[in-house]
Amino acid sequence: MSEKIDRIVNYEPTMAKQAAEMFNEFNKLWPGGFGGGIPYTEQRVHDWLDKTSAIADLIAIDQEDELVGYCGLYPHWRDKNAAYISILGVTPKAKGKKFGKRLLLKALELAEEHGIFRVDLHTWSGNLEAVPLYKKIGLFWVPETSVYMQDYIPGILQTELAKTWFEKHKDWYGNFKRELHQIPDKQIAEGMETYTYKFEVDNDSFVAEIDRYGWGFCHLERILDGKKISAKIRLSSHEIFIGIPNTLTVILQNDYENEIEAKLDIKEFKGLKWKEEFPKSVIVKKGELTQISREFVIDKSAKLFRDNDRACESILVKINLGDKVIELSASGKIQSAVKLRSINENRFSTAPVGTRSQDTNGCSKYNKNND
Numbered sequence: 119m120s121e122k123i124d125r126i127v128n129y130e131p132t133m134a135k136q137a138a139e140m141f142n143e144f145n146k147l148w149p150g151g152f153g154g155g156i157p158y159t160e161q162r163v164h165d166w167l168d169k170t171s172a173i174a175d176l177i178a179i180d181q182e183d184e185l186v187g188y189c190g191l192y193p194h195w196r197d198k199n200a201a202y203i204s205i206l207g208v209t210p211k212a213k214g215k216k217f218g219k220r221l222l223l224k225a226l227e228l229a230e231e232h233g234i235f236r237v238d239l240h241t242w243s244g245n246l247e248a249v250p251l252y253k254k255i256g257l258f259w260v261p262e263t264s265v266y267m268q269d270y271i272p273g274i275l276q277t278e279l280a281k282t283w284f285e286k287h288k289d290w291y292g293n294f295k296r297e298l299h300q301i302p303d304k305q306i307a308e309g310m311e312t313y314t315y316k317f318e319v320d321n322d323s324f325v326a327e328i329d330r331y332g333w334g335f336c337h338l339e340r341i342l343d344g345k346k347i348s349a350k351i352r353l354s355s356h357e358i359f360i361g362i363p364n365t366l367t368v369i370l371q372n373d374y375e376n377e378i379e380a381k382l383d384i385k386e387f388k389g390l391k392w393k394e395e396f397p398k399s400v401i402v403k404k405g406e407l408t409q410i411s412r413e414f415v416i417d418k419s420a421k422l423f424r425d426n427d428r429a430c431e432s433i434l435v436k437i438n439l440g441d442k443v444i445e446l447s448a449s450g451k452i453q454s455a456v457k458l459r460s461i462n463e464n465r466f467s468t469a470p471v472g473t474r475s476q477d478t479n480g481c482s483k484y485n486k487n488n489d
Contacts, residue, residue: 176191
């Protein structure tokens with residue numbers, strides 16, 4: 119007789135009775151109770167899970183064939199390229215036995231298979247003990263939010279550069295290097311706020327940086343068997359103000375061929391005007407860092423930054439580096455200027471949103487756009 123093992127499977131209607139028992143067990147760990155305080159029945163589970171629009175309703179089953187965990191992976195309500203974790207929970211019996219991690223890893227695997235770029239998760243501020251787990255599987259805590267988290271692992275694994283690296287080093291989870299702090303992920307890289315994924319095995323590494331405001335790659339770098347290929351874009355500032363010049367820089371490095379032509383296809387968003395267009399192509403010499411910059415200004419027709427729950431307008435940069443295609447994007451907090459009136463002087467001056475001014479008592483304060 120073969121030994122039974124614990125496993126992650128997709129929900130089937132025949133599981134409804136056991137699933138009801140499992141969800142009722144969630145009440146013992148769930149703040150305020152699970153399911154609105156109404157006990158789950160077999161019929162209630164049928165009414166819910168038999169008819170969902172889920173990509174997957176994942177169930178964890180232990181060695182005793184008991185249902186001990188659930189993770190719902192659903193299409194995102196706003197972003198067609200994303201999905202979200204609706205519920206993640208385990209029973210008291212399964213707590214501390216890594217079922218939560220395995221459910222999340224399976225959800226990310228399915229997201230990649232479905233061509234999904236990003237997976238979102240929301241949790242409550244009182245659940246900080248789970249944050250290290252979430253961060254270890256690739257979730258980043260969006261700053262200035264009540265624990266809204268984003269995971270770009272599915273998108274990374276689908277990139278052309280990454281596929282070659284992970285064919286050699288298949289265990290992305292074991293090779294992911296990251297500090298697991300229970301705080302929002304506010305990171306600054308060369309003046310831009312980014313989320314950084316780094317994978318390392320001996321002298322091989324893969325790096326992916328996410329533009330925090332545009333929700334896309336702004337840097338991809340692969341070092342494999344001693345050879346490096348890298349494409350990165352940077353803005354001079356993530357604070358983008360209407361009428362005030364900013365700069366986009368494209369930075370390329372290639373260790374594969376003596377000389378290679380990089381074709382550039384750059385698409386601006388509505389309201390952005392270049393001072394001078396980017397060239398259609400540049401030559402990248404082996405071992406050298408090639409960079410090219412262009413200044414731009416945006417006008418009032420551009421969409422302004424609203425909040426951290428949606429991506430900002432992005433500059434899209436497609437790079438054909440020899441036979442490799444790399445797609446990047448750069449964005450920022452697009453803001454208008456506001457009028458400030460000095461109390462001591464009866465005149466107006468112009469300042470960007472969020473700059474500091476001084477009141478008559480010498481105390482600093484922030485000015486906010488009320489548009």
